[in-house]
Amino acid sequence: MKERQSSEEDPGETLKRTLRAQRQRQKKRLLGHSSAQESHVEEISTIQHHSEDEGSAEKAGDSGALSRPPTGSQRSLSGRQHSASSQHLDSFVTRRLEETLRAARSKGESLQQQEASLEPASRLQSLRDRDAVTRFDKIDPDRAGRHDDPLALKTRVTFREAARRTEKGLPTAEEAYNFFTLNFELEPQDGTEKERKKRKKQKKTTEKDSDEEGGVEEQEAAEVDEDNPDENVDQSEAAPLVRDEEEDLFVIEQSSRDFLEVKKAEYVGYRKRIQQESELLFTPSFRTVPTTIKLPEHMKPRYLEDEGLYVGERPKISLTNENILENRILKIEEGKKWFGDDGRIMALPDPIKESSTRPPLFHMEEDLDPALHTVYRKAVKSKYANLYIAGATDPEGDYQLDVDVSGLIFSHHPLFSREHVLGARLAQLYDQYLTRQHNNLTGHLTDKLKGLRRALRNIHEIHGGESLNQAMQRRISEYSLEVRNTRQLRDSEQEKDRTLLKHIVKLWKELKALRDFQKFTNTPYKLSLRRENVDRTLDEQEYEDEILAELMELEAEIEADYQKKFAEYKKQLQDWKLCVRKQKTKKKKRKKKKKGKAQDETEEEDEYQDVSESEGPVEEGPPKPEPPEKPDFESIEQQVREKASRIRRKPGESILIPELSASGNLTASELCPRSETARREDVTRRSLFVKILYNDKEVSRTDSRSLNTDFRVHFGQIFNLRIVNCPQSINLQVFEEIGSSCYLLAQVFVPVPEPSVVADRVSLEEFEFSSNQRVMFDHEGVGSDVPLSFEADGSNKQTLLTSGKLSCRVYWGSGEDGVALAPPVSQQRGGLHSGLSRLDAVTFIGASGLYDMKKIGEWATRSRLDPNDPKNASIMQLLKVATSGEVTAPEYFRLEQLQEEFNFVTDEELERSKRFRLLTLRNQEVAEFRNYKCVPSLEREVTDKVFQEYEKRLKEGEVVDTKEHLDSHRALVAKYLQKIRESVINRFLLAKHHYILSDLVVEEEIPSIGILGLNLFKLAEPKRPLKPQRKARKKVTAQNLSDGDIKLLINIIRAYDIPIRRPQSNKPGQSSQCAIQGSDWLLSQVQVRPFVEVSFQRMVLQTTTADGPNPCWNEELQLPFSAPNGDYSAAVLQSVKDEVFINIFDEVVYETGVKDQDRAKSIHTRVEKHWLGSVKIPFSTIYSQSRIDGTFKVHTPAVLLGYSKERSYGTNGAYDTMRNLSEGAFITLFITIEPQLVPGESVREKIKELKFDSQEDERLLQASERFEREAAEGYPDRPCITTIIDLNGKTIFVTRYIRPLNPPKELLDASLDDPQETTALVARFVSLIPSLPDRVSFSGNCDLWSTCDQFLTLLAGDEEEHAVLLCNYFLFMGKKAWLIIGTAIPEGPTAYVLTFEQSRYLIWNPSSAQYYGQYDTFCPLQTIGCLVNADNVWFNIQEYTSPMTVSFDTTKANLWKPFFSRSFSHPGLSSVQPEQLVYRGTDKAAAAELQDRIEKILKEKIMEWRPRHPTRWNRYCTTTLKQFLPKLEVSGGQDMAEGHRHELQSLLGDNNISGFPLHMPFSEIRPIIEAVYSTGVHNVQASNVEFALAVYVHPYPNNVLSVWVYLASLVRT
């Protein structure tokens, strides 16, 4: 295009002559263009497009001769003009042009000079050259100069590459010749068809290449442009100069975004890889290295050998290896030092001698010196590994452990008969008796007592009642104390003796009775009592003496006690008397005074006070002490006698000595009843054996011996164990054998004997064992672990367990010389660990054994504690008690008795320390500290500041902060929401730390048969690489992500019906600016040039600019996402409140002026973007849906100055006509998150497990669970809700939420005559309540429903609440209304409202107040899952789910499955909704105040966003706008643009005004600011811009506020 213009401008050439050549050139240039220079124009920022367009427009004005093709069609047009010139011509010229360009740039010569120097060439050449020159002439200052933005370098490089690609077919000589000799007069059509095709094809490909590349660059360029548009516009430097600078510029331009880049895995070509590897790897060559390299420079190799010096023979090495080695060494720095003077590697002479120096051995084996004979030894197994006995020097020495299992006696066995039980008990008691007898404790104590008494008597006698000195007195008292204690001990022992004897006799009697009763004898026990007669008188004497002595002692004791008490009493009495006396004297005094008559009033009073004072203590004085009771000596004697008769043998009574013998005869089996014979047979069948386990390995077992009738088994076997391993445990297991089966009865652990223990030093020990096995028999055997009673009435049951005693002994075998064959290790162990184990009881017996006195005793004896060491005092005392026979367990019980030892710090310290507090809070995952990094290591480094925020939050609980919310009511609500949220969060805290497998492990799902089949089918499908399809991606759990990992992918595909620019001719005020005139022409051509800008988290990206009201972009934008605090857990991601704003702008280019310097024309343009509409999608929606795909209605402002909607203007919301609801603009989008995140699904599952409590009937709950489950099984994609969770966390049936409720009266009254209007108004009212998705407010993916009154109080809720409220309003208004539970875009699972009126079904979107007919194509509702009204729930069981294909006739059972049917009728559920809604009136004053505040804040914000430019406010315009807003509210935002605009225009005259009103429900200020920011009005850079901002807040009842913001920018022209 340019070229053509330039050629036209050249007056020196005749048109005729150049035309053809020019055509060719043109075509060739077009080819080249696609590859080389021309693409500069295409590639660069959008500004240049326009400048170019305008440039051409201007030209058109100048010449007017050429028809101007639209920019879009230029290429095809010129394509048609192709002449026949061949392809090589093209490439050749391209190359030439390349060369010239390069030359021109690098040399930097003046272009004129070049032209002159080229002039003498041939005509053709000159033409071409000059042509090139003109091209540069045009390009360089004008175009190239403009391309000086940093991106140009990159693009240029790319295009040079592209050019090189086309160059590949270099012209051969013949071709070149052809070129020079070709007849240029040839008509293009003459060219062969073939050639042309080929060319076209090539062209296409190149075009495509460049387009693709260009596209990418364009985008980047656009970004850069935004950054520094000023630079772009004014740049006019020469290309070569800038080229060098560009790089620097580029570096500067790099932002953090450039550094943080996530790319796909790059494919590295083989060649490149080789190259890369060659940097790392080194392969030494085989070639011989020339000597010159190996030697220092200018050195001749010097051969020592030649000089006559001795040089040893070098070791043999193959030449290749030597070469490799040399090459390798040379690679290293200073490698040369390894080379000798002769240029070879330095080497020592070969060390290998030619012949062996060792004397050869020629002898035969027989001749060998016997000393040199090889001695073969048998391989010996090493037995001194870890476990083995270490330190044994003698390998032959082995050790022998002897285990002598003598036998066992059962004290209870399941086969015991009742008689046996008694007999065993008798034997036991008798044993006890014998041991007591043997110990003779009573006699011992009696003797001691006698001795003590005698000593006491002696003292008394010696001193004879004389005054005793202190020491004596103490001794006496000590003695008497001792006497007392000993007496008490003796008494108890005597009592025990006696009771034991009584028990034995009693038991014997019982046994005899039993034998009589059962008429047979089972046990051989026989008790005989031997009487030993005593001398009666002597005995009586002794008895009396004893009693007397005791009496005396007691009396003495009591007397002493009495004396002591009496003394005390006396003392007390003294005190008391003293007190009393004092009192008396005082009383007397008082009396006296009274008598003496007080004269003075004051005195009297004083006195009175005095008296009252003195009276106090008197009353409180000690009571009269009671004298101690006189001891009653008679009763004492009585007591003593009673006790004596109880515990002692009566005087003169013969001493009874029981003797138990086992000599009785047993009744023969034949004489016994059958059950007894069965038992006896059973006994004979049993046999027992003992296994010996050494270190847990069975080493031996005894012979099996049958059980005798007396339940004693004698083994009498001694096992000699030769041991290799250290003894660790010796275990005897008792097995019982019945027939072939045997089972373990009990285990007996035997301690490992001391090394010194040999056979003659140890006697048989009895080890008790018992087993808790339960055995029952149907014969006489009593069984084990079975309650058993000997009483006739079955009371006094006992439970007996199998138990017994095993007698055995373990000792070390003795060797030949009588030395114990014990391993030294046991001795060593004692020595090695004694330090620890002997001193520390805990390590010796373990903490649990602390109460085991026996073990302590054992330890004490082993460690040979020093009893005199005060450290051991307590333990010695314990041991004394333990050994004295009476084990007293401690009277308390402690868990973790050592806990305190392990406490880190005390609790108080933990409390006090700031650092510990910080750590604790972080551990508790308190929000402020959840990801706190690097807790300081020192206490003093923790500042109080850290806690400030946290404490503030804690404190703030009740304080309402109106600053942030602008509205006190909303502030309260926010607080309330916060509280609910906290409680919900607490509930989820448990669930959050509950992992399921998919959280941790990624696992491919098993393909089912169906899927497998489908996949096989897919294999056969034709591959369509040009039609890529979206595939499901791998999901990533959010737990391990970090900043920069997550990207938001937004694919903007196309848009429909974008408002177009209003033709300027309609403009009333003839403003006549040339700039507008420029665009005026454009407008007739291009209706609108929209582009899309996506902003998210203040990150803005935009697409290229497209043309027309139905543009197609098909571009993918990537926006990085960063989570708050870098916490990427699912809970946090769910509560991200950020929204994605997708704004459509129109790009308008104004020309601000033309500079004409030195023939170089520069056109300055100003690009403005005009906001047309927006779509906003909350991040939470994208996150929970994981992808959003569909066509969305663009929210366009009610009034767009300067634009008109292409289609129908009149949209009076009449729904009697089936409107084509494609009114308004639409945009097709695909949004997803890369990588795909798993939405908090798992949390939801877990909540289901949690089971909320409910007040519903259990039957109903079950039915609803079944209903939902069946629905999910049959139609998994259709949402079905029967029960929901209310704000209290209770499950409630959904129909309880539906109930007719009154809308605000004001709304009903507003238009009484027009019910449709009222309906619309009500819907509008509902939509004005702000939306707040539950998952945002409650962090978990938990759907909580609030009732309508709660909803109106909270003034926030999600779609369900809106839908319920709207449905209830409609019901009140007498409409047929249902709640639709379904899915919609972009909300996902949601709730809509269905109404039936005028024989049509209407679907209402409750949060936007939009309604759609059933057959509306743009209805956002996609799936209908179920319908709900107050009576029932219907689930959709039709074939399709889309509203268009669904029949809403719920009476048909084959289409809608009802919840309540005949079989399960409606139980009459009452509603949870209130009877009536009460509304608070509108508060106009508050609204006005809010309005002012919003306006102030927005103005401040806009100024803040324009830090470099002054922001002027046009007050006049503002006031005008302010007047419009209430009108807009009244009209419900419907189009009333025309008059409005006219009015504005007339008011503001020659201002170029653009603006629009925004409308939104009010929740808080932040969304308003975001919305204003996203429109980008503040970005207008023009110096003379003025702004106008008007805010209007319209109050509805119950504090529902509708906010209008009118924004306009005015540019004075």
Next chain:
Amino acid sequence: MATSNPSVFLLSVNGQIEGANFPEYDNLYCKYSFVYGHDWAPTSGLEEGITQITCKGSESSHKLIWNFPLETTFKSTNPSGWPQLVVSVYGPDVFGNDVVRGYGATHIPFTPGQHTRTIPMFVPEPTWRLQKFTSWLLGRRPEYTDPKVVAQGEGREVTRVCSQGFVTVSFHIITKDMKKLGYDTGPASLVNTQSATSGWSTEEQPYTME
């Protein structure tokens, strides 16, 4: 420049991933990364790395040798969250698919000096047998969502694993200022000698330059 009152201590880890013993597999490579708590920050060195692919030597031990150096220095204020080295080994299966051969983790040794650790490696098991077969066939074995999972205990109870082999890692540990902050990690005997002989130990003593 070291102050006498430090507020952080330093842990310098040098060493190498020496090799592995996977009797059944060959051509393996290893990825490593450090996992550490909130109070830790790496000051120098690489936190993550990937070794070359190595194949078994012909000598009898059949060990895989990587000899991949580790060099990282951490600073920290709190020994809680002491760094752990997480290694995961990958290699081709019969069909040439790159599959995971083992995960393992070990704490960086506490005491200064030289240490060698042999880390037992394991992989998660497929949930049921058919899955085992398909995963073998398709070369898509179950993997941890993040190899760092093996350094944490939470949630591990839901997985089942199968042991695979061993990776040997050697460490050379130097600590600085730990004693000054009151953390004594040295062996008991060392402490005594240290106090006696005015601090010649593996624990670096900072120079005081005023």
